[in-house]
Amino acid sequence: MIEIAIFVLFHPQRLTVKAVPGTLLQVNEMTIAGGKAVGLRLVGMEIDWFAERETRTARVVKFKGDMFVSVPGKIERRYKGALTVTPDLGELRAVLTLDVEDAVGAITEAESPPGAPMEAKKAQAVLARSWLLGNRGRHRGYDYCDTTHCQVLKDSVRSEAAVATRGVVLTYDGKVFAPAYSASCGGRTKTAREVGWGAEPYPYFAVDCPVCEREEKEWVRELPNVPGQVGDEGARIALGRKFGWDVLPSNNYVLAGQVARGKGRGHGVGYCQRGGAGLAEEFDQLLRRYLPNTVVGVGR
Ligand SMILES: [Zn+2]
Protein backbone atom coordinates (compact mmCIF):
# COMPACT_ATOMS: atom_id res chain seq x y z
CA MET A 1 0.00 0.00 0.00
CA ILE A 2 1.10 3.57 -0.64
CA GLU A 3 -0.18 6.92 0.61
CA ILE A 4 -0.76 9.88 -1.70
CA ALA A 5 -1.87 13.34 -0.57
CA ILE A 6 -4.45 14.65 -3.06
CA PHE A 7 -5.46 18.18 -4.13
CA VAL A 8 -2.36 19.59 -2.45
CA LEU A 9 -2.16 22.60 -4.80
CA PHE A 10 -5.66 23.72 -3.80
CA HIS A 11 -4.95 24.05 -0.05
CA PRO A 12 -8.57 23.02 0.56
CA GLN A 13 -10.60 24.06 3.57
CA ARG A 14 -13.69 22.34 2.22
CA LEU A 15 -14.12 19.00 0.51
CA THR A 16 -17.08 17.04 -0.79
CA VAL A 17 -17.01 13.26 -1.00
CA LYS A 18 -19.77 11.47 -2.90
CA ALA A 19 -20.44 7.74 -3.05
CA VAL A 20 -20.38 6.40 -6.62
CA PRO A 21 -23.93 5.35 -7.63
CA GLY A 22 -24.60 1.67 -6.96
CA THR A 23 -21.93 1.41 -4.24
CA LEU A 24 -21.76 1.95 -0.49
CA LEU A 25 -19.29 4.34 1.08
CA GLN A 26 -18.02 4.02 4.61
CA VAL A 27 -17.57 7.31 6.50
CA ASN A 28 -16.18 6.91 10.01
CA GLU A 29 -18.82 4.78 11.77
CA MET A 30 -21.49 5.41 9.09
CA THR A 31 -22.31 3.90 5.73
CA ILE A 32 -23.85 6.07 3.04
CA ALA A 33 -25.55 4.98 -0.15
CA GLY A 34 -24.50 5.68 -3.73
CA GLY A 35 -25.18 9.20 -4.95
CA LYS A 36 -25.20 10.72 -1.44
CA ALA A 37 -22.61 13.26 -0.42
CA VAL A 38 -20.60 14.19 2.64
CA GLY A 39 -19.42 17.78 3.11
CA LEU A 40 -16.28 18.53 5.11
CA ARG A 41 -15.19 21.87 6.49
CA LEU A 42 -12.09 22.80 8.44
CA VAL A 43 -12.91 24.49 11.74
CA GLY A 44 -9.73 25.26 13.67
CA MET A 45 -8.10 21.96 14.56
CA GLU A 46 -11.21 19.93 13.82
CA ILE A 47 -13.45 19.01 10.94
CA ASP A 48 -17.19 19.55 10.72
CA TRP A 49 -18.65 16.90 8.48
CA PHE A 50 -22.18 16.97 7.21
CA ALA A 51 -24.04 13.84 6.12
CA GLU A 52 -27.64 12.65 6.18
CA ARG A 53 -28.80 16.11 7.37
CA GLU A 54 -26.62 16.09 10.44
CA THR A 55 -23.33 17.80 11.27
CA ARG A 56 -20.74 15.97 13.34
CA THR A 57 -17.31 17.11 14.51
CA ALA A 58 -14.19 14.96 14.40
CA ARG A 59 -10.41 15.13 14.35
CA VAL A 60 -10.20 12.58 11.57
CA VAL A 61 -12.71 11.62 8.89
CA LYS A 62 -12.08 8.31 7.15
CA PHE A 63 -13.70 7.08 3.95
CA LYS A 64 -13.54 3.69 2.33
CA GLY A 65 -14.99 2.74 -1.03
CA ASP A 66 -15.47 4.09 -4.54
CA MET A 67 -15.93 7.86 -4.41
CA PHE A 68 -15.93 11.19 -6.18
CA VAL A 69 -13.84 13.66 -4.20
CA SER A 70 -14.00 17.36 -4.95
CA VAL A 71 -12.77 20.74 -3.90
CA PRO A 72 -16.12 22.46 -4.50
CA GLY A 73 -16.11 24.52 -7.68
CA LYS A 74 -12.52 23.62 -8.56
CA ILE A 75 -11.83 19.96 -9.21
CA GLU A 76 -13.45 16.56 -8.93
CA ARG A 77 -11.81 13.16 -9.27
CA ARG A 78 -12.83 9.59 -8.75
CA TYR A 79 -10.79 7.44 -6.37
CA LYS A 80 -11.12 3.91 -5.11
CA GLY A 81 -9.54 3.01 -1.79
CA ALA A 82 -9.31 4.56 1.66
CA LEU A 83 -9.21 8.32 2.19
CA THR A 84 -8.19 9.92 5.49
CA VAL A 85 -8.85 13.62 6.03
CA THR A 86 -7.19 15.53 8.88
CA PRO A 87 -6.55 19.21 9.69
CA ASP A 88 -3.00 20.22 8.77
CA LEU A 89 -1.71 23.78 9.21
CA GLY A 90 -4.86 25.59 8.18
CA GLU A 91 -5.99 23.25 5.43
CA LEU A 92 -7.56 19.84 5.01
CA ARG A 93 -5.01 17.15 4.28
CA ALA A 94 -6.63 14.34 2.28
CA VAL A 95 -4.47 11.24 2.02
CA LEU A 96 -5.44 8.37 -0.20
CA THR A 97 -4.23 4.90 0.72
CA LEU A 98 -4.22 2.64 -2.25
CA ASP A 99 -2.84 -0.53 -3.62
CA VAL A 100 0.42 -0.04 -5.53
CA GLU A 101 -1.08 -1.72 -8.60
CA ASP A 102 -4.07 0.65 -8.62
CA ALA A 103 -1.70 3.63 -8.47
CA VAL A 104 0.38 2.12 -11.28
CA GLY A 105 -2.76 1.82 -13.42
CA ALA A 106 -3.83 5.41 -12.81
CA ILE A 107 -0.37 6.82 -13.52
CA THR A 108 0.10 4.66 -16.62
CA GLU A 109 -3.11 5.86 -18.21
CA ALA A 110 -2.45 9.50 -17.28
CA GLU A 111 1.16 9.50 -18.49
CA SER A 112 0.83 7.55 -21.74
CA PRO A 113 0.76 9.68 -24.88
CA PRO A 114 -2.65 9.53 -26.60
CA GLY A 115 -2.85 6.55 -28.93
CA ALA A 116 0.26 4.87 -27.49
CA PRO A 117 0.42 1.18 -28.45
CA MET A 118 0.04 -1.50 -25.77
CA GLU A 119 3.76 -2.32 -25.51
CA ALA A 120 4.59 1.34 -24.88
CA LYS A 121 1.88 1.47 -22.22
CA LYS A 122 3.30 -1.65 -20.60
CA ALA A 123 6.73 0.01 -20.53
CA GLN A 124 5.08 3.06 -18.92
CA ALA A 125 3.46 0.79 -16.31
CA VAL A 126 6.86 -0.69 -15.38
CA LEU A 127 8.32 2.83 -15.14
CA ALA A 128 5.44 3.96 -12.89
CA ARG A 129 5.72 0.91 -10.63
CA SER A 130 9.49 1.25 -10.32
CA TRP A 131 9.10 4.95 -9.63
CA LEU A 132 6.59 4.33 -6.83
CA LEU A 133 8.56 1.54 -5.19
CA GLY A 134 11.97 3.12 -5.65
CA ASN A 135 11.04 6.55 -4.39
CA ARG A 136 9.17 6.32 -1.11
CA GLY A 137 9.23 8.79 1.76
CA ARG A 138 9.39 12.06 -0.18
CA HIS A 139 7.12 13.67 2.42
CA ARG A 140 6.53 13.44 6.16
CA GLY A 141 3.30 11.65 6.96
CA TYR A 142 2.66 10.28 3.44
CA ASP A 143 4.64 8.90 0.53
CA TYR A 144 3.75 11.21 -2.37
CA CYS A 145 1.79 14.31 -3.27
CA ASP A 146 -0.32 14.68 -6.42
CA THR A 147 1.60 17.60 -7.93
CA THR A 148 4.45 17.43 -10.43
CA HIS A 149 6.80 17.32 -7.42
CA CYS A 150 5.92 13.65 -7.11
CA GLN A 151 3.59 12.30 -9.73
CA VAL A 152 0.33 13.59 -11.12
CA LEU A 153 -2.38 11.17 -10.05
CA LYS A 154 -5.58 11.49 -12.02
CA ASP A 155 -8.74 9.41 -11.64
CA SER A 156 -8.45 5.77 -10.66
CA VAL A 157 -8.94 3.78 -13.83
CA ARG A 158 -8.39 0.19 -14.80
CA SER A 159 -5.29 -0.19 -16.93
CA GLU A 160 -4.77 -3.26 -19.04
CA ALA A 161 -1.07 -2.45 -19.31
CA ALA A 162 -0.71 -2.37 -15.52
CA VAL A 163 -2.50 -5.72 -15.18
CA ALA A 164 -0.37 -7.30 -17.92
CA THR A 165 2.88 -6.29 -16.19
CA ARG A 166 1.77 -6.85 -12.59
CA GLY A 167 4.76 -6.75 -10.24
CA VAL A 168 7.36 -6.09 -12.96
CA VAL A 169 9.98 -3.47 -12.06
CA LEU A 170 13.28 -2.11 -13.31
CA THR A 171 16.39 -2.77 -11.28
CA TYR A 172 19.95 -1.56 -11.57
CA ASP A 173 22.71 -3.06 -9.49
CA GLY A 174 20.12 -5.31 -7.87
CA LYS A 175 17.95 -2.44 -6.62
CA VAL A 176 14.62 -1.04 -7.76
CA PHE A 177 15.11 2.60 -8.69
CA ALA A 178 12.89 5.50 -9.75
CA PRO A 179 13.62 5.79 -13.49
CA ALA A 180 13.55 9.16 -15.26
CA TYR A 181 11.54 9.57 -18.45
CA SER A 182 10.63 12.48 -20.69
CA ALA A 183 8.08 13.30 -23.36
CA SER A 184 10.54 13.48 -26.23
CA CYS A 185 14.33 13.24 -26.13
CA GLY A 186 14.75 15.10 -29.43
CA GLY A 187 16.88 12.39 -31.05
CA ARG A 188 19.39 11.36 -28.39
CA THR A 189 18.90 10.91 -24.66
CA LYS A 190 21.13 12.59 -22.08
CA THR A 191 23.28 11.09 -19.37
CA ALA A 192 22.68 12.16 -15.78
CA ARG A 193 25.99 14.02 -15.82
CA GLU A 194 25.09 15.99 -18.98
CA VAL A 195 22.05 17.54 -17.30
CA GLY A 196 23.82 18.14 -14.00
CA TRP A 197 22.39 15.22 -12.01
CA GLY A 198 24.30 12.78 -9.83
CA ALA A 199 25.08 9.30 -11.14
CA GLU A 200 23.15 7.62 -8.30
CA PRO A 201 21.14 5.45 -8.31
CA TYR A 202 21.60 5.07 -12.08
CA PRO A 203 23.97 7.02 -14.36
CA TYR A 204 21.77 7.04 -17.51
CA PHE A 205 23.27 6.73 -20.95
CA ALA A 206 23.17 8.68 -24.22
CA VAL A 207 20.95 6.59 -26.49
CA ASP A 208 20.06 7.34 -30.10
CA CYS A 209 16.32 7.64 -30.63
CA PRO A 210 15.37 7.09 -34.27
CA VAL A 211 11.75 8.18 -33.75
CA CYS A 212 12.52 11.64 -32.35
CA GLU A 213 15.38 12.08 -34.78
CA ARG A 214 13.02 11.49 -37.69
CA GLU A 215 9.78 13.04 -36.43
CA GLU A 216 10.53 15.87 -34.05
CA LYS A 217 10.50 19.35 -35.51
CA GLU A 218 13.20 21.79 -34.59
CA TRP A 219 12.20 24.63 -32.27
CA VAL A 220 13.88 28.02 -32.03
CA ARG A 221 13.68 30.26 -28.95
CA GLU A 222 15.20 33.57 -28.14
CA LEU A 223 16.06 33.21 -24.47
CA PRO A 224 15.45 36.03 -21.96
CA ASN A 225 18.80 35.12 -20.43
CA VAL A 226 21.40 32.50 -21.15
CA PRO A 227 21.35 29.42 -18.93
CA GLY A 228 24.76 28.80 -17.37
CA GLN A 229 25.54 25.43 -18.87
CA VAL A 230 23.90 24.24 -22.10
CA GLY A 231 21.65 21.28 -21.31
CA ASP A 232 21.66 21.77 -17.53
CA GLU A 233 18.28 20.74 -16.15
CA GLY A 234 18.55 22.98 -13.09
CA ALA A 235 19.07 25.99 -15.37
CA ARG A 236 16.13 24.94 -17.58
CA ILE A 237 13.83 24.60 -14.55
CA ALA A 238 14.94 28.00 -13.23
CA LEU A 239 14.12 29.58 -16.61
CA GLY A 240 10.79 27.74 -16.78
CA ARG A 241 9.73 28.89 -13.30
CA LYS A 242 10.50 32.48 -14.14
CA PHE A 243 9.39 32.75 -17.78
CA GLY A 244 7.08 29.78 -18.41
CA TRP A 245 7.72 26.17 -19.41
CA ASP A 246 7.81 26.85 -23.14
CA VAL A 247 10.76 29.24 -22.91
CA LEU A 248 13.22 26.34 -23.23
CA PRO A 249 11.30 23.15 -24.14
CA SER A 250 14.13 20.62 -23.73
CA ASN A 251 17.82 20.12 -22.95
CA ASN A 252 18.61 19.03 -26.49
CA TYR A 253 19.67 22.31 -28.10
CA VAL A 254 22.58 24.39 -29.34
CA LEU A 255 23.04 27.98 -28.34
CA ALA A 256 24.18 30.87 -30.53
CA GLY A 257 24.16 34.07 -28.50
CA GLN A 258 20.70 34.20 -26.91
CA VAL A 259 19.12 31.94 -29.54
CA ALA A 260 18.55 28.27 -28.75
CA ARG A 261 17.76 25.75 -31.50
CA GLY A 262 16.70 22.33 -30.39
CA LYS A 263 14.40 19.37 -30.54
CA GLY A 264 12.21 17.51 -28.10
CA ARG A 265 10.36 18.26 -24.86
CA GLY A 266 11.41 17.59 -21.28
CA HIS A 267 14.74 16.84 -19.63
CA GLY A 268 15.60 14.11 -22.16
CA VAL A 269 17.02 11.70 -19.59
CA GLY A 270 16.10 8.01 -19.54
CA TYR A 271 13.08 6.52 -21.25
CA CYS A 272 11.66 8.51 -24.19
CA GLN A 273 7.86 8.36 -24.34
CA ARG A 274 7.70 9.53 -27.93
CA GLY A 275 10.31 6.99 -28.99
CA GLY A 276 8.66 4.17 -27.06
CA ALA A 277 5.31 4.90 -28.68
CA GLY A 278 6.84 4.95 -32.16
CA LEU A 279 8.91 1.75 -32.10
CA ALA A 280 7.49 -1.70 -32.78
CA GLU A 281 9.26 -3.44 -29.89
CA GLU A 282 8.17 -5.33 -26.82
CA PHE A 283 8.00 -3.40 -23.57
CA ASP A 284 11.09 -4.96 -22.01
CA GLN A 285 13.11 -4.28 -25.15
CA LEU A 286 11.94 -0.66 -25.12
CA LEU A 287 12.96 -0.27 -21.48
CA ARG A 288 16.37 -1.82 -22.01
CA ARG A 289 16.93 0.29 -25.13
CA TYR A 290 16.47 3.60 -23.30
CA LEU A 291 17.74 2.40 -19.92
CA PRO A 292 20.75 0.21 -20.78
CA ASN A 293 22.20 -2.22 -18.23
CA THR A 294 18.96 -2.44 -16.26
CA VAL A 295 17.05 -5.64 -15.56
CA VAL A 296 13.32 -5.89 -16.23
CA GLY A 297 11.70 -8.47 -13.98
CA VAL A 298 9.28 -9.27 -11.20
CA GLY A 299 10.39 -7.69 -7.93
CA ARG A 300 9.83 -9.12 -4.50
ZN1 LIG B 1 5.55 15.51 -3.60
Ligand SMILES: [Zn+2]
Ligand atom coordinates in the same frame (compact mmCIF):
# COMPACT_ATOMS: atom_id res chain seq x y z
ZN1 LIG C 1 13.16 10.13 -28.34
